[in-house]
Amino acid sequence: MKQGPTPKRKEAEAARKKALKVPKDTKEARKAVRERTRQQRAEVRVAMARGEEWAMPLRDKGPVKRHVRNLVDSRWHFGELFLPIAMAVLVLSLVPNPQVARFVYLLWLLMMLGTIVDEIFLGFKIKREINKNYSDPKERKGAIFYGLMRALQLRILRIPAPIVKIGGKPKEFK
Template sequence: MTTDSTGKGRPTPKRKDAQAKVKVSSLSPVVTKEQKRAQKLASRQDRVNSRAAYLRGDESAMPLRDRGPERRFVRNYVDARRSIGEYFLPIIFIVLVLTLIQVPAVQFAAIALMYAVLLVAIIDGVFLGRKIKRIINSKYPTSSTKGLAMYAWLRSTQMRRLRAPHPQTKVGDVVN
C-alpha cells in the first residue's frame, strides 16, 4: 500500500453543510424568510383579486366551465327568474326542525313536504333545461348545448345570494 502525502488540499466539510448543499435545489433560488413572506402575501392578494373578479363575472377570471356567451346567457336567464330549487335548502332546514317534533303526523308531513319540493324542483329543472336548449339553439345556432341544461338547473337550485359568479340581473328582468 502506498500512502499519498499530498492530500485533497481542503478540509472535509461538516456533515450538516454537505447535506444542506445537497438539499438546495438548483431550480429554485435561495430565498430568505422575508422573501417567502412577501411572496406568500403577494400570492394571497392575487387569489383575493382573482376571486373578486370571478364573483363580479369577469370572463378572464372564470374557469372554463363558466366561460362563453352561452353560459353567460344561461346564468342571466336563470338569475332573472325564481325557482323552487333555490328555496330547497331553507325548506330542508324547516323539515329537520319539524322532524324533531315527536308527533308522527308532523314528521310524516315534513318528510312529504321535502319530497314534494324535491320532485317539483326536478320537474322545474327538466322544463328549464328544455327551454334553455331551445333558446340557445335559436340564439347561438353554431354552438353546442351539451351540459347547458344541467348548468342551468344546478344554478337554479342554489340560493340566490350564494351563487357564484354573483347574479348580474334582477328577478323579473328580461334577458336577451
C-alpha cells in the first residue's frame, strides 16, 4: 500500500544524505550501528516467535509450511520426548548397576521404536494432507522432512511458536 505521494528527487536525495550523516567519532558510530542492528534483530525475533510471515527464514515461509506446522502442532508426538529421555539415558548409563543398565537399554529401545513408528505415521499424514491441498510440486518440496523435524523438537522450543493447541484442529490455509 502506498503511504503517500512519491517524493521528489531533491527530497529523496536530502533524506538519503540526512540518513548518511555519521558522527565524527568512529567509535561512537560503530556503537550506534551495533545498537540499531541489535534492535532490528530483536524486532525480527519477536515477530518470528509470533509467527509473522515476513520475519521468518525462507525454510519456514509459505502456506504449505504453515499448514504442516499447524498439523504437527495440533497433537502430541512421541518424538518430543526424545531429547529429555536421551539425557536421562545418558546420565543413567553412568550408574554401575546392571539392573539399571538393563532398564536404561530397554527405555532407549522403547523410545526409539516409539519415535520411529510415530514419525512414520506422521510422515504419511503430512504427505496425504499436502497432496490433497496443494498441487504444485515446488511448493510441497521438503514439507514432510520439515514436519518430521518439527515433531522431534520440544513444543516449548519450537520456532515459530505453535499457534494451534494440542487437540485443536489444524487451521486451514490456502
